[in-house]
Amino acid sequence: MLDLAFIRSNPDVVKEAARLKNNSIDIDALLALDQHVVALQHEVEEARAKQNQLSKGIQQAAKEKNVELRNNLIAEGKKLAELIKAKEPELNQMTEERYNMLLLVPNIPDPSTPVGKDESENVPFKYWGELPEFGFSALDHYDLMLKHNLVDIERAVKVAGSRSYVLRGDAARLELALINFAMDKMARKGFTPLIVPSMARDFAFVGNGQFPKGRDQVYELKDQDLFLVGTAEVSITGMYKDEILKGEELPLKFVGYSPCFRQEAGTYGKDTRGVFRIHQFNKVEQYIICKADHEESVFWFEQLLQNAEELIQDLELPYRVVNVCTGDMGDGKVGMYDIECWVPSEKRYRETHSCSYLHDWQARRANLRYRDEEGKVRFVHTLNNTAIASPRILIPLLETHQQADGSVRIPEALRPFMGGQEFIGRP
Numbered sequence: 001m002l003d004l005a006f007i008r009s010n011p012d013v014v015k016e017a018a019r020l021k022n023n024s025i026d027i028d029a030l031l032a033l034d035q036h037v038v039a040l041q042h043e044v045e046e047a048r049a050k051q052n053q054l055s056k057g058i059q060q061a062a063k064e065k066n067v068e069l070r071n072n073l074i075a076e077g078k079k080l081a082e083l084i085k086a087k088e089p090e091l092n093q094m095t096e097e098r099y100n101m102l103l104l105v106p107n108i109p110d111p112s113t114p115v116g117k118d119e120s121e122n123v124p125f126k127y128w129g130e131l132p133e134f135g136f137s138a139l140d141h142y143d144l145m146l147k148h149n150l151v152d153i154e155r156a157v158k159v160a161g162s163r164s165y166v167l168r169g170d171a172a173r174l175e176l177a178l179i180n181f182a183m184d185k186m187a188r189k190g191f192t193p194l195i196v197p198s199m200a201r202d203f204a205f206v207g208n209g210q211f212p213k214g215r216d217q218v219y220e221l222k223d224q225d226l227f228l229v230g231t232a233e234v235s236i237t238g239m240y241k242d243e244i245l246k247g248e249e250l251p252l253k254f255v256g257y258s259p260c261f262r263q264e265a266g267t268y269g270k271d272t273r274g275v276f277r278i279h280q281f282n283k284v285e286q287y288i289i290c291k292a293d294h295e296e297s298v299f300w301f302e303q304l305l306q307n308a309e310e311l312i313q314d315l316e317l318p319y320r321v322v323n324v325c326t327g328d329m330g331d332g333k334v335g336m337y338d339i340e341c342w343v344p345s346e347k348r349y350r351e352t353h354s355c356s357y358l359h360d361w362q363a364r365r366a367n368l369r370y371r372d373e374e375g376k377v378r379f380v381h382t383l384n385n386t387a388i389a390s391p392r393i394l395i396p397l398l399e400t401h402q403q404a405d406g407s408v409r410i411p412e413a414l415r416p417f418m419g420g421q422e423f424i425g426r427p
Ligand SMILES: Nc1ncnc2c1ncn2[C@@H]1O[C@H](COS(=O)(=O)NC(=O)[C@@H](N)CO)[C@@H](O)[C@H]1O
Pocket: 230, 231, 232, 233, 262, 264, 275, 276, 277, 278, 279, 281, 283, 285, 351, 352, 353, 354, 355, 384, 385, 386, 387, 389, 390, 391, 392, 393
């Protein structure tokens, strides 16, 4: 959410941001509604102030035994009370309507964000790693998993329906190893490990930006104010709601693990092979709460990217980084980098990480604040990036490290988390 004062004084900037982000919000309608609310608020406050004066007048008249004046003033007070009674419900209803519209206003993209209509216009700006030349007919991730009995989709579908899977044997161990590997590396970088709830209340989804838009991607628990998170980001954003953090304790640096749940509405028929796009997966999330300063946010934005790059380089996976364009980045972002790992079977890069900075757009929605060095209470800035998401990362990992004999080499960095094991599929 943007500051209403900012929208009032920069309507064209906000309209341009909405246009660039394919966001259909009507800023003129919002500002007209806002003017209506302000006028009505003023009317009700005026009436209230008059009422206070009147009650003083009534007391004074009573003291002076001036019955006629007292009766007139009481009658006037009654008229004011009726006016307030009539206007208040309308004021509350329009204030709610204005708030709901404010939730739909996108953040302003940084000038360095490429302008584009969709992901085809994201701009790759960094490549790392030699693309693998196999010299044998390489298998895709699903065939590799079937070959080594590492997955059971049929039985998972029996239990949980489409886009579900069972990881078996070394794939199950590999996923746990990757989670541990990521949590361990990030903890050594001073990020506080968290294991957060995968169920969260409505306010956490509104605060994070998943509600109201994107609600169709979220599983709801029947008859409770509880929903399944699609990312630990939602739970962490909700944790500090309404608190006032001390400036000196910022930045808060978290590495949060949680199972993640997504309806994947609108992706019917897309990425249906294997475990690329599923309803439930596990993710280790980097999350920063920092002071409200653009340079500080940009610093952490680059840090979060670098952390993820280090993790991927440790896994010896060729990748590229793309600067996500305005049409693909979503409402809340100021800037966004996706990391895409090379998937040999598809001969293209596929997304494995997503890194964003949002200034105070989430903080304003979730009421996340801090007291700055001047003692002023301000909204914080928030940022997030994937550290590891599995089984998505298993796809480039298994394919890239497959050997001629069909076994898969486990990267050095991962071996300590796999009991020192060097291969999958070798005795
Ligand atoms: N339906 C899905 N199935 C498997 N993996 C997924 C799915 N949705 C997202 N992911 C993985 O989770 C990563 C982060 O998801 S994201 O929506 O892009 N971004 C976030 O959730 C942010 N909180 C940063 O992690 C993706 O890059 C991808 O690796």
